[in-house]
Amino acid sequence: MTKYEKQIYEIVNKLTSHLTADQIFSELKKIYPSVSLATVYNNLNKLCDVGLIRRVSIEGSPDRYDRISKHDHLVCRRCGKLTDVCFEDLTSTLERQLGGAFLAYDLKVFYICPACRKKEMEQTQI
């Protein structure tokens, strides 16, 4: 594991805010000012391949990178904001149905976040 790989892993796991490659690049430059974006992508891909971090792709915005620990995502359909949440664990159900072929699952729940609901309410009333 190279210093960059390690540091990127740290950043993704410390800042639980689903950073994009570019945001991780910015963070990393604080520590290693000469690092390049290509290196960030290389290491993010490597870490994803090995399964140390996970990629969260949401339509219409660049991929985000997230720690592995089991949790689901709430996505606001208005503003796109991503929030961690834990719904019931589907692993055993899926394992039962798919057998050894099963690897993982990704559950995204779309909703309107409180802030956007409020905005909508205000607009409707006018």
Place this chain on the structure above:
Amino acid sequence: MTKYEKQIYEIVNKLTSHLTADQIFSELKKIYPSVSLATVYNNLNKLCDVGLIRRVSIEGSPDRYDRISKHDHLVCRRCGKLTDVCFEDLTSTLERQLGGAFLAYDLKVFYICPACRKKEMEQTQI
């Protein structure tokens, strides 16, 4: 609804194969040879906004478009192949937890498809 919009809707609903914008463009050109790719994107966006079709975004490949009818997706981690599947319906559970804010959910289950499993077996034995 314009002729293009209607036809694109038809294509997405007839061919259950999760076509990309470009593939839909190819299909549409068979009927309207002069249609442009921008029109395909415009109408796909319109249809998604209205909720008549849905976009399926998978990391590392262009967005795909799919009929609305409730089903989940199996994604092979090796070859990326997408398969329709129906797991238990989570709607009521999610509605209970999120109330009126809930809109929809997207469940992707990652696995190794039979074809890729076979390949892996063969390689392991060598």
Place this chain on the structure above:
DNA sequence: ATTAAAATGAGAATCATTATAATAAAATTA
């Protein structure tokens, strides 16, 4: 210390998607 292998940096290239601006088609009104 030498060689081989892997990682990095800088920037070019790619690919999907969106924006633009001119034209064409459709809808509305008179």
Place this chain on the structure above:
DNA sequence: TAATTTTATTATAATGATTCTCATTTTAAT
């Protein structure tokens, strides 16, 4: 129907995220 307005379409340029290339540097192995 003609004139006017609105909307959709085309072709192409622009954008933005990501990957590729290749020369250089770093790391590991002999």
